[in-house]
Amino acid sequence: MLSGFRLANRPESSYQYFLKMCRSNEKPNELTFAVLISTFLNTNFRFLVPQLHCRVISSGLNLNDSLGSSLMRGYLDLGDHKGVCRVFDEIPVKDIAPWNVLILGYMESGLxxxxxxxxxxxxxxxxxxxxxxxxxxxxxxxxxxxxxxxxxxxxxxxxxxxxxxxxxxxxxxxxxxxxxxxxxxxxxxxx
Known part of the structure; x- marks a missing residue:
């Protein structure tokens, strides 16, 4: 469902569905958060990225490449380069994706x-x-x-x-x- 909302560019519906999912005791996994954060990029909902990051940590989820890269892009969208670097450092095993997001973040900032x-x-x-x-x-x-x-x-x-x-x-x-x-x-x- 969340992927469908992302494709339809409906971040509000995505967020409402996520809240409904949490209230029904359905536990979101790494992919759920990665898709949700990707849905919020370049929208008015991007301010939720740090809160979702806290939720990921409190849920005890692993920062895999997909979730880590999504969080990094979310912080990048907020212009929070310390957040981008912090998430990069938290990813235990880094594939190419987080490295590319980090490099791209520096490039977009002129660094x-x-x-x-x-x-x-x-x-x-x-x-x-x-x-x-x-x-x-x-x-x-x-x-x-x-x-x-x-x-x-x-x-x-x-x-x-x-x-x-x-x-x-x-x-x-x-x-x-x-x-x-x-x-x-x-x-x-x-x-």
Whole structure:
């Protein structure tokens, strides 16, 4: 029923059904909460996400990938990045989905360096993760296109994906812009 309300974009009906379900001693499970939170995204009901999170904890439910990712998206919708990170840390076994939501959250907030840090620490990446990483690098490129680290980062991302045509293009751009890696130095040499 909750999935049907979500598809019909009826968050109020979804919430009323959830309350009715709880009053009838029917215990909501992880999937129930994940669907309910997804229903509330981008609606006036998103303010209920922290309350639902408390309910998940008090019910003793496990934060699996589906429920954890839904909660993270809910906190992201509220603009609560501490909440997003807190839920991410509470997920015992993280698959790709929570990592992607965390990276996307940093990207949407303009925290591209933080998104890149999380992306680089991510144990396993999928096509969506790579797209997010590429988007972060492109945003940094637009901000600081003359900085050699940007080209290096874009080359690394495309190289790890084995998109050699783009790596070649990036290297040509480095040469045309005369962007060079800074030589290593020592503070002793400058004395």
């Amino acid at each position: 591209t360096c933080e998104a890149r840090r999380v992306f680089n620490s991510m144990p396993e990446k999928n096509a969506f993760s790579w797209k997010i990483g590429e988007s972060a690098a492109t945003k940094i490129y637009k901000l600081e296109e003359d900085h050699p680290a940007v080209y290096s980062m874009l080359c690394k991302i495309h190289g790890e994906r084995e998109v050699w045509s783009t790596v070649t293009k990036m290297k040509k751009m480095i040469k045309s812009k005369c962007a060079r890696k800074q030589k290593a130095g020592s503070w002793i040499e400058s004395a």
